[in-house]
Amino acid sequence: EADIYQTPRYLVIGTGKKITLECSQTMGHDKMYWYQQDPGMELHLIHYSYGVNSTEKGDLSSESTVSRIRTEHFPLTLESARPSHTSQYLCASSETGVTGELFFGEGSRLTVL
Amino acid sequence: AQSVTQLGSHVSVSEGALVLLRCNYSSSVPPYLFWYVQYPNQGLQLLLKYTTGATLVKGINGFEAEFKKSETSFHLTKPSAHMSDAAEYFCAVSDPGGSYIPTFGRGTSLIVHP
Numbered sequence: 606e607a608d609i610y611q612t613p614r615y616l617v618i619g620t621g622k623k624i625t626l627e628c629s630q631t632m633g634h635d636k637m638y639w640y641q642q643d644p645g646m647e648l649h650l651i652h653y654s655y656g657v658n659s660t661e662k663g664d665l666s667s668e669s670t671v672s673r674i675r676t677e678h679f680p681l682t683l684e685s686a687r688p689s690h691t692s693q694y695l696c697a698s699s700e701t702g703v704t705g706e707l708f709f710g711e712g713s714r715l716t717v718l
Numbered sequence: 719a720q721s722v723t724q725l726g727s728h729v730s731v732s733e734g735a736l737v738l739l740r741c742n743y744s745s746s747v748p749p750y751l752f753w754y755v756q757y758p759n760q761g762l763q764l765l766l767k768y769t770t771g772a773t774l775v776k777g778i779n780g781f782e783a784e785f786k787k788s789e790t791s792f793h794l795t796k797p798s799a800h801m802s803d804a805a806e807y808f809c810a811v812s813d814p815g816g817s818y819i820p821t822f823g824r825g826t827s828l829i830v831h832p
Contacts, residue, residue, distance in 0.1 A: 638819070640822075645825070646824060647722075647822050647823060647824050647825075648762075650819065695761055699818070704769050704812065704814070704818065705750055705810075705812030705813075705814075705820045706752065706764055707764075709763065710761050711759070711760050711761045712761050
């Protein structure tokens with residue numbers, strides 16, 4: 606049973622639309638992450654958070670933004686989607702200071718037409 | 719800075735044959751090492767991890783990996799492949815003296831033939 610949930614699982618939208626990908630976890634983890642995954646490529650870290658009111662940009666530059674108002678919730682927003690944003694987005698969480706083991710959601714596959 | 723190299727984007731084996739997926743890393747400090755598996759249309763789940771202690775680590779579904787510091791390697795093996803092992807496998811490294819945020823390799827797609 607998954608303890609980290611992502612919605613929507615699949616989304617097809619037109620260029621210029623605003624979208625929010627939701628991520629929630631019930632494990633009480635402080636750290637949360639967003640990764641972008643494209644076929645045959647590394648998972649690229651685009652955002653992470655150490656806890657409430659903490660957000661940091663990852664290694665891969667992204668036009669998306671995130672917020673962390675509650676421990677369990679870490680939504681990702683694109684103000685104006687473009688075809689270049691077409692990708693799979695994976696949310697993950699981990700306990701602070703413990704090995705770096707991540708717990709992943711099932712992913713949100715975004716297609717921008 | 720840390721990095722991970724997975725040799726071979728695709729590995730093809732017959733059912734019942736040995737599975738060997740290669741992972742080499744670079745890290746300025748003794749790392750923590752992980753293997754994750756991703757089945758189609760799902761997120762990643764942890765197969766096994768090395769933090770400290772015994773260098774041969776056993777994971778779920780019969781997989782194991784050995785940390786070899788001298789070779790900076792953490793190869794994943796399974797004695798006998800099953801059709802259900804067909805998936806994408808990711809090696810990852812994290813820095814225990816830093817942020818713990820893992821760096822992932824590009825993944826290896828395991829194909830199992832009947």
